[in-house]
Amino acid sequence: MKKHTLVALMQDRPGVLTRAVSLFRRRGFNIESLTVGHSETPGVSRMTLVVESEAVEQVVKQLYRLVEVLKVSDVTDDPAVEREMALVKVHCTNTNRSEIVTLTQLFDAKIVDVASTSIIVEMTGSPNKVQNFVDVIRPFGIKEMMRTGRVAMVRGARTHQGSDYVGVEENGHVAAPTWN
Amino acid sequence: MSDKMTGAHIMCEALVREGVEVIFGIPGGAIMPFYYAMYEYRDKFRHILCRHEQGAGHAAEGYARTTGRIGVCVATSGPGATNLVTPIADAWMDSTPLVAITGQVSSLVVGKDAFQETDITGITMPITKHNYLVKRIEDIPYAIKEAFFLANTGRPGPVLVDITKDAQQARAVPNWNIKLALPGYKPTTQGNRKQIRAAVELLTAAQKPLIMAGNGVIMAGATEELRAFAERTGIPVITTLHGLGAFPEDHPLSIGMPGMHGWVHVNRAIQECDVLFNIGGRFDDRVTGKASTFAPNARVIHVDIDPSEIGKNVRTEVPIVGDAKVVLQALIEEMPTRVATEWMQHIRQLQATHQPKQQYLNRPDTNQLLPHDVYAALNRTLNERGNYRVITDVGQHQMWAAQLIDWSRPRTHITSGGSGTMGFSVPAALGAAIAYPDETIWVICGDGGFQMTNQELATIVQEGITNIKIAIINNGYLGMVRQWQELFEDRRYSHTLLSGPDFARLAQAYGVCGLTVETIDGVEAAIEAAYNHNGTVVIDFRVEREVNVFPMVPQGKSIGDMIEQQPTEEANPTA
Numbered sequence: 001m002k003k004h005t006l007v008a009l010m011q012d013r014p015g016v017l018t019r020a021v022s023l024f025r026r027r028g029f030n031i032e033s034l035t036v037g038h039s040e041t042p043g044v045s046r047m048t049l050v051v052e053s054e055a056v057e058q059v060v061k062q063l064y065r066l067v068e069v070l071k072v073s074d075v076t077d078d079p080a081v082e083r084e085m086a087l088v089k090v091h092c093t094n095t096n097r098s099e100i101v102t103l104t105q106l107f108d109a110k111i112v113d114v115a116s117t118s119i120i121v122e123m124t125g126s127p128n129k130v131q132n133f134v135d136v137i138r139p140f141g142i143k144e145m146m147r148t149g150r151v152a153m154v155r156g157a158r159t160h161q162g163s164d165y166v167g168v169e170e171n172g173h174v175a176a177p178t179w180n
Numbered sequence: 181m182s183d184k185m186t187g188a189h190i191m192c193e194a195l196v197r198e199g200v201e202v203i204f205g206i207p208g209g210a211i212m213p214f215y216y217a218m219y220e221y222r223d224k225f226r227h228i229l230c231r232h233e234q235g236a237g238h239a240a241e242g243y244a245r246t247t248g249r250i251g252v253c254v255a256t257s258g259p260g261a262t263n264l265v266t267p268i269a270d271a272w273m274d275s276t277p278l279v280a281i282t283g284q285v286s287s288l289v290v291g292k293d294a295f296q297e298t299d300i301t302g303i304t305m306p307i308t309k310h311n312y313l314v315k316r317i318e319d320i321p322y323a324i325k326e327a328f329f330l331a332n333t334g335r336p337g338p339v340l341v342d343i344t345k346d347a348q349q350a351r352a353v354p355n356w357n358i359k360l361a362l363p364g365y366k367p368t369t370q371g372n373r374k375q376i377r378a379a380v381e382l383l384t385a386a387q388k389p390l391i392m393a394g395n396g397v398i399m400a401g402a403t404e405e406l407r408a409f410a411e412r413t414g415i416p417v418i419t420t421l422h423g424l425g426a427f428p429e430d431h432p433l434s435i436g437m438p439g440m441h442g443w444v445h446v447n448r449a450i451q452e453c454d455v456l457f458n459i460g461g462r463f464d465d466r467v468t469g470k471a472s473t474f475a476p477n478a479r480v481i482h483v484d485i486d487p488s489e490i491g492k493n494v495r496t497e498v499p500i501v502g503d504a505k506v507v508l509q510a511l512i513e514e515m516p517t518r519v520a521t522e523w524m525q526h527i528r529q530l531q532a533t534h535q536p537k538q539q540y541l542n543r544p545d546t547n548q549l550l551p552h553d554v555y556a557a558l559n560r561t562l563n564e565r566g567n568y569r570v571i572t573d574v575g576q577h578q579m580w581a582a583q584l585i586d587w588s589r590p591r592t593h594i595t596s597g598g599s600g601t602m603g604f605s606v607p608a609a610l611g612a613a614i615a616y617p618d619e620t621i622w623v624i625c626g627d628g629g630f631q632m633t634n635q636e637l638a639t640i641v642q643e644g645i646t647n648i649k650i651a652i653i654n655n656g657y658l659g660m661v662r663q664w665q666e667l668f669e670d671r672r673y674s675h676t677l678l679s680g681p682d683f684a685r686l687a688q689a690y691g692v693c694g695l696t697v698e699t700i701d702g703v704e705a706a707i708e709a710a711y712n713h714n715g716t717v718v719i720d721f722r723v724e725r726e727v728n729v730f731p732m733v734p735q736g737k738s739i740g741d742m743i744e745q746q747p748t749e750e751a752n753p754t755a
């Protein structure tokens with residue numbers, strides 16, 4: 001099945017993430033990763049999701065049934081910057097520490113914590129590159145790992161802006177329901 | 181109005197502003213402030229005290245389905261709210277505009293498993309168009325306004341507003357100056373010009389076109405347009421279970437109902453047609469049978485207000501997102517007139533050879549009261565007297581009603597289709613009777629379904645409602661399940677044999693008229709007596725117990741594969 005990367009803009013209302021997630025579950029959509037956070041427009045959240053589906057159109061249409069959803073775009077075939085971050089706590093000893101440091105440098109990753117038997121590496125890059133790094137580092141012994149899932153943005157001047165869909169008031173606030 | 185009001189008064193005021201004339205509910209702790217305030221509003225809107233919240237929900241649905249207006253139901257937190265779940269799910273499946281208002285425990289204890297706390301917004305998330313947990317008095321006017329707006333625009337559906345007790349009790353000056361902030365919610369009504377032209381092209385070139393009309397036609401108030409469109413183009417019209425009444429069945433272009441218990445000639449026509457124009461139906465699996473074998477030769481045009489329905493179950497060549505009325509108007513303008521006589525003749529021939537409706541009424545020579553005797557008499561009476569609504573429950577009796585009554589007007593056939601909720605009919609009739617006190621509201625239900633919600637007879641009596649007549653098709657079985665057991669499970673009648681009380685005496689205990697009919701001769705007389713009695717009547721029709729609904733498409737089979745009539749003993753080795 002084909003993997004699709006979707007970018008969705010939605011009004012930041014209570015429960016909107018729960019609604020989206022509940023929808024994916026009950027419609028049987030197979031979500032590989034989902035990240036959500038603030039967009040450039042106050043009151044508008046931005047979600048990137050990777051879904052494995054033959055009928056991605058249904059995913060998009062069902063998302064639009066949520067009243068908070070402003071815009072959903074399938075950016076799979078667009079030139080896009082896709083990034084993921086991983087924090088990896090790697091087991092290390094005095095003998096292999098420098099080897100881990102070298103690998104980290106090779107991948108342009110950052111060492112953010114060093115202790116006597118472990119190192120935490122912050123790895124940011126394309127999802128492929130992050131996966132590569134994880135594969136390479138795994139033999140040293142990964143004690144803990146947290147991956148964020150991917151975020152995506154289409155290259156060039158084309159935008160997916162929250163302010164295209166919601167009225168931004170002069171003070172920068174979105175005309176959103178008061179019970180936020 | 182600059183005086184401070186309680187949140188509960190604001191709720192009442194908001195309902196008045198939405199033009200609500202009746203609400204159905206049951207009070208309890210978390211919704212008591214609202215009931216306290218409602219007392220002052222008893223001249224502004226009516227409250228019907230039901231016997232079970234499920235009844236309140238279905239009553240609101242019955243009101244909504246017959247009028248097209250929003251039905252409103254109310255319950256307290258916890259068990260009150262969860263009792264509303266079935267009607268909310270029902271309204272969701274059948275796109276019924278419903279606003280459910282529930283009380284919630286105080287915002288101070290939300291999330292602490294307080295007494296009668298249930299996360300009803302969490303529970304109803306998958307079965308509502310939207311829902312709200314309102315914890316602050318300031319947010320009440322907005323939430324109610326938006327709830328009513330969402331419930332009956334675009335594709336209608338249920339919306340739930342859960343309001344904490346402290347928000348109801350607080351006092352504030354309400355701000356009615358509300359601008360809805362729904363930038364992402366823009367239902368398309370217009371219908372894309374290009375797609376409409378594509379539809380015109382397909383339909384014009386078609387040799388064997390069919391129109392399939394669903395609930396959307398009725399909800400859009402587009403029955404006149406549908407008729408004009410059909411007459412202009414000469415295309416035969418199918419009406420789905422929820423489309424019954426969208427097109428008069430005595431019209432020369434009407435061919436009847438499709439699907440699991442639709443007519444053989446209709447399903448055959450679907451399998452043969454070259455263009456299928458579905459307007460306002462959602463290709464439910466009870467219509468399509470095995471979807472991959474459905475209408476194999478057809479190029480499909482699908483008109484729906486909800487884009488997510490298009491292409492969901494059946495591959496569609498021309499998608500038209502829009503309101504059925506608006507789209508039909510546009511189509512009428514562009515379609516050339518024509519008459520498709522050969523195709524129609526072919527369908528009529530199929531109809532003549534495959535179990536036409538009349539054959540049912542051609543009863544075998546027995547003294548036993550058959551379900552069809554009741555339907556024949558009811559159909560005659562309804563046609564003669566007019567001025568009726570029929571609410572059916574779920575089971576065999578429901579399918580016979582769909583098949584054997586000649587439906588002619590929109591919003592006269594009300595049933596639980598998508599959810600198939602047994603127990604729907606009696607409370608839904610209560611809502612319909614309140615909306616249309618001058619009409620006769622007939623309930624056709626099974627002995628099983630009747631036993632699920634008949635307590636609303638007490639509500640009907642307390643409210644002084646006199647225009648409901650209930651026909652129980654009493655076969656002493658959970659009939660539809662028994663039918664499947666008979667046909668597909670070697671007559672293993674596992675837990676479908678059903679006893680019940682003496683329904684006539686039960687009716688009398690409620691203070692309504694109860695009649696029992698056991699012979700053919702008694703049918704007409706009982707129906708006549710029901711009309712003559714100024715009050716609710718329950719007729720217990722004790723029918724032959726093991727009659728099956730035919731034709732039938734076995735579940736998961738192609739609609740071209742119908743069982744047309746009762747298999748004979750030899751043909752059915754398991755019998």
Ligand SMILES: Cc1ncc(C[n+]2csc(CCOP(=O)(O)OP(=O)(O)O)c2C)c(N)n1
Pocket residue numbers: 573574575576577578600601602603625626627628629630653655657658659660661
């Ligand atoms: C609430 C609910 N429970 C169970 C079912 C499954 N079911 C569908 S039809 C049916 C039998 C209905 O029996 P009855 O009301 O006597 O009607 P009949 O089929 O005999 O006409 C049952 C149990 C249902 N549709 N709804």
Ligand SMILES: [Mg+2]
Pocket residue numbers: 575626627628653654655656657658659
């Ligand atoms: Mg029964």
